[in-house]
Amino acid sequence: MPGARTSAHPIFTVQPREPLDERRVEHLSALAAEVRRLNEATVHTALPEEELTELTAQVRALTDRLDAARRAFPPVSGDGYTTPGEGMLQQIASPVTGELNPIAPPCRIEFLEDGSVRTEFTLNFLYEGPPGLAHGGVSAMVLDQLLGLAANNNGTPGLTASLELRYRRPTPLGQRLTAEARIDRIEGRKAYAVGRILNAEGKVTIEATAMFVMPMLG
Numbered sequence: 001m002p003g004a005r006t007s008a009h010p011i012f013t014v015q016p017r018e019p020l021d022e023r024r025v026e027h028l029s030a031l032a033a034e035v036r037r038l039n040e041a042t043v044h045t046a047l048p049e050e051e052l053t054e055l056t057a058q059v060r061a062l063t064d065r066l067d068a069a070r071r072a073f074p075p076v077s078g079d080g081y082t083t084p085g086e087g088m089l090q091q092i093a094s095p096v097t098g099e100l101n102p103i104a105p106p107c108r109i110e111f112l113e114d115g116s117v118r119t120e121f122t123l124n125f126l127y128e129g130p131p132g133l134a135h136g137g138v139s140a141m142v143l144d145q146l147l148g149l150a151a152n153n154n155g156t157p158g159l160t161a162s163l164e165l166r167y168r169r170p171t172p173l174g175q176r177l178t179a180e181a182r183i184d185r186i187e188g189r190k191a192y193a194v195g196r197i198l199n200a201e202g203k204v205t206i207e208a209t210a211m212f213v214m215p216m217l218g
């Protein structure tokens with residue numbers, strides 16, 4: 001990595017993660033998809049209290065069962081962290097893109113030939129900020145991830161050092177959104193990326209710029 005730091009005091013430690021095969025990823029993704037539905041149903045349910053008490057006990061029992069065989073860290077798919085940055089692409093438990101993470105929308109990323117990245121996704125009421133609209137912090141999380149992936153896709157991965165957002169229009173819930181990002185320029189260890197979110201009419205709701213710095217690895 002050009003300009004990579006080599007002095008002492010690492011600030012980023014790569015933890016060993018267990019790689020899962022495709023079949024297991026499929027099974028866990030199916031489970032996460034159901035938990036995602038459960039999360040949404042929990043917010044929207046109008047069931048009577050007696051039923052909620054019974055369901056709470058059932059969910060507790062399910063969680064205890066899953067937790068009985070617990071990994072110390074979330075797994076990855078494929079080869080894990082064999083290459084700094086590249087391994088992150090296989091973060092199947094990411095809160096933005098992770099099929100295994102029930103809090104991820106999840107955003108499925110397209111890596112385009114020109115090096116840019118793109119995703120189409122929909123946010124439901126679990127991500128509400130102002131009534132009926134997406135939470136600005138959730139949009140920021142999606143953009144942080146997407147711009148970070150653009151940096152990574154460019155071969156210049158890094159941690160977010162700065163992220164600036166301009167909220168131009170409200171971002172609606174329940175409609176297809178598009179987010180896109182690309183690298184603007186590289187300066188040594190610093191990768192500058194730009195991106196945006198568009199509503200279903202193709203109008204920009206949020207513009208983003210970010211700077212990623214390749215950390216020192218421990």
Ligand SMILES: CCCCCCCCCCCCCCCC(=O)SCCNC(=O)CCNC(=O)[C@H](O)C(C)(C)COP(=O)(O)OP(=O)(O)OC[C@H]1O[C@@H](n2cnc3c(N)ncnc32)[C@H](O)[C@@H]1OP(=O)(O)O
Pocket residue numbers: 005011084085086088089144145146148149152157158159160161162188189190211213214215216
């Ligand atoms: C294994 C590879 C990694 C990960 C590969 C990921 C790949 C897969 C992507 C998935 C997508 C994930 C996307 C979400 C990504 C997060 O969520 S990251 C989490 C949020 N960010 C953080 O927690 C970062 C916390 N900050 C830090 O750890 C450190 O401050 C940093 C950013 C690593 C920089 O520390 P450092 O290496 O000691 O940098 P330092 O020598 O002080 O500065 C280097 C240069 O950057 C400049 N700089 C540093 N910080 C700033 C700043 N805030 N503003 C402006 N300039 C700055 C300095 O002025 C300096 O410039 P030059 O003098 O070289 O011109």
